[in-house]
Amino acid sequence: MNTIFHLSQYALQELKDTYSEHEIRSICNIIYMDILHFTNIDIHLRKNEILEKSFINKFTEIINLLKSDHPIQYIIGETEFAGLKFNLNSSTLIPRPETEELTLWVSRHLLPGQKVLDIGTGSGCIAITLARLHPDCSVSGIDISPEAIAIASQNAKRNAVNAEWLVRDILHFENEQWDKYDLIVSNPPYVRESEKTTMEAKVLRFEPPQALFVPDREPLLFYRKICEFGQKYLNQQGLLFFEINEALGPQTLELAEQYGYTETELRKDFYGKDRMIKARR
DSSP: OOSHHHHHHHHHHHTTTTSOHHHHHHHHHHHIIIIIOOOHHHHHHTTTSOOOHHHHHHHHHHHHHHHTTOOHHHHHTEEEETTEEEEOOTTSOOOOHHHHHHHHHHHTTOOTTOEEEEESOTTSHHHHHHHHHOTTSEEEEEESOHHHHHHHHHHHHHTTOOOEEEEOOGGGGGGSOOOOEEEEEEOOOOEEGGGGGGSOHHHHHHSOGGGTEEOTTOTTHHHHHHHHHHHHHEEEEEEEEEEOOGGGHHHHHHHHHHTTOEEEEEEEOTTSOEEEEEEEO
């Protein structure tokens, strides 16, 4: 077991009970590119090349971690989002494709020179992507976790963008001074505690619960508070964007309308699930 071909076969055998064949091959490619710094072409052309023992040992170590549910993104300490690379650790959620969809939807509505706030920024993936796509805009990200803000700051430097990072608790926004914003975006906690039984073990064991879960009795807690915040700190005609719980689309839309937001729109993700909302103040 000393070539890419053999290592891939080993991974397919070891991980077959946990991942699909497509997922395993994708994971292997991530490892080859991250540790060997191979390109996709290298992986194909050099699949029978003898590898160093140190890499083989590292590969088998990673496979063992994957078998115990460690997410590959945390193992290698980074992930890709909207074509950019982001550092990650267990203080930050692993960005999902649907969040990338939301970010690109937001980007299409940003105008030159506007001021943007990302609430619950985590790794900073939304804010940094928007700052890269719109360098003339002023982008800020807030999070209750100092560790997440530290990662977001690192990621801003890694991706050569200027952004403001603040440790703030949006549930108690009244305790802080704020600017006014033209656009607010948030992917807040929205998974109900009762939905834990449907989630993968690797998510429950390793991703930060404070960024995922809300009480069953108040599943729209963060949306309600952000709508209140927007009434004070979102400029007139400003836009509000949310990623949402697929089971609560109409309720979240109705909540925004109750707070006086107009031109509300509920959008599905590429899986066909209600996943994001746009509203205007």
